[in-house]
Amino acid sequence: MSLDLALNLAVLDWFFEPLQFAFMQRSLAVAIMVGVICSVVGSYLMVQRLALLGDAISHSVLPGLAIAFLLGVNIFIGAFIAGVISTVIIGWIHTRSPIKEDAAMGIVFSAFFALGITLITTIQRDNKIDLNHFLFGNILGVTGGDVRDTAIIAGLVLLAVAVLYKELLFYSFDPLGAQASGLPTGLLNAGLMVLIALTVVASMKVVGVILVLSLLIAPGATAYLLVPRLHQVMLLGAAIGVFSSVSGMYLSYYVNLPSGPAIVMVVSTLFALAFLLSPRHGVLVGPGRARPWRQLQRLLRPGL
């Protein structure tokens, strides 16, 4: 009995201890908001098979961020502009030349990324900014201003998704049918790119630009294995995203990891569980699947 109580107290203590620090409160607030918008916006990327585009935009924000820093402008704004410019260039290359979209993404995002690293490496010699913080996230670096900016971005993103939900659903399922019904699909697509860029920018401090793709795709993909409709994927995905980013923060705090990798390890584990155990699509237990041991046998001896 008293052992139980002691254990409970220890867990509570483990949970509440970090919260006494203002920086941890700020990081958790940002982590929760980022967990929500990444999952919601990332669901569109997943269903449109545009995961690589998420990766491209996230790598492309770096030079904008560096230039904004040099000019003394809000780095969120610089990063956002660079992200949008990169999608415009990608679209331009693939519509104006025989180059396919994925090749265009590969070319553009690596170029932007290289430029960004060059710029940041140069300026970090004289300034107190650290490249690693942008690449992998940095919970210690979340300021009050960051919390405000993230809240503004999250509010805008969620409002846009709520207001445009039916149009974006039609467009992402059947772009041609949506265009033929008279919807301005070019504008919808541009709006989606803006939402992705905003989301990536808001996520920089928490997960970093290299790993943000995981927080964009994995929560939605995990939810997709569990529920059948897009809005359910978004809601459950948001819950998974919040759980992952908050527990990642705690891991980061206690084990002294960069926050990005910690979050990504949690969300990847959740995905693996759903992949194996989802009642709808689980590899081991889904409907129409053979008994788990047969599955394992098959995994171990592919020739069977």
Next chain:
Amino acid sequence: MVVTSKIMVDHLSVNYRDVQALRNINLTVRPGKVVGVFGPNGAGKSTLVKAMLGLMPVVTGRVTYGDDILAHQLDRVAYVPQRSQIDWTFPATVWDVVMMGRVKQTGWFKRFSAPSHQIVQDSLERVGMADFCDRPIGALSGGQQQRVFLARALAQQAEIFCFDEPFVGVDQKTETVIFSIFRELAAAGKIVLVINHDLGESITNFDQLILLNKELIAAGPRDWVLTRDHMTRAYGGHVGFFGHVA
């Protein structure tokens, strides 16, 4: 009001980069008929319909409906793409997909109205899919998927209906349902344009045919279009369909 406008295609040419897909097409599509677009694979059938609706750029020509460019009146169009172009693993139910037919009519920033719900329900009943409304679309047969798309087109309450290869991979029952709805739409004075390539018995369900192979071979009443000369020009030397069409 009975719809009396017709679609006029005037000197339409379409390119994909440096490859010409359609050359100088002139034709008229009238309401009240079930019109089939026929031609071999790669003849430009899908391209013709997409270009007519302004879904892709054209090199020359214009397509009008009534007094205006057709592409400016897409509110009056229901278009169903080839089933193979759609990702059927998309997280949506039958209801969600048919409801998409009400998005444009509903307008920005608004929720679906009660009449829209009723229209969707009626459309599902008309194609025999009302019992499946909560089913994920990935769990449907090919024929059921096509009927869901037909229901979505019906829900749009359009004047012009365009279907790209609606009979590919569907069962006999679905084919019968789809043709009877095409017949009803035509009888209600709608324009019904159906891309097909199957030259079997089902061709007798079309009133008018448009025969294509990069250029227009023939367009008009079925029996007028179905001559050996036209078919040879469209399909080449060896077409064994005449046995079916008495």
